[in-house]
Amino acid sequence: MAPPPQARVLRCCRCRLFQAHQMKKSLKWTCKACGEKQSFLRAYGEGSGADCRRHVQKLNLLQGQLSEVSPRSLREPLNADEENTENAGPVWAEHVRLQVSQQRLGFLFSIPQSLVL
16 A cells, blocks of 8 residues: 655745645646746655645744734834733734744744744
């Protein structure tokens, strides 16, 4: 009985989306979203197809959440009277929530530095 096909998590250099592709001998692959042909540079994960698809969903969701937080709001300093996140406003609370989410997900898989702000 043949082993199940293995998959690999890749990231497109053009549209920056994570995708799951079956492993093959060729190091060339085509993005399913934008059609860009590219060579394999880095795998963000390997395993069964189902595991890789779940990993891709988590990575793309995390990337989308990070892109929603405006970079300007992250650079604003927190005032001394705003130490509690409930009083700091919705933008700061969202930033703190995303940081906690990153810490929780970080031990499950490595988050590429290009995703971290």
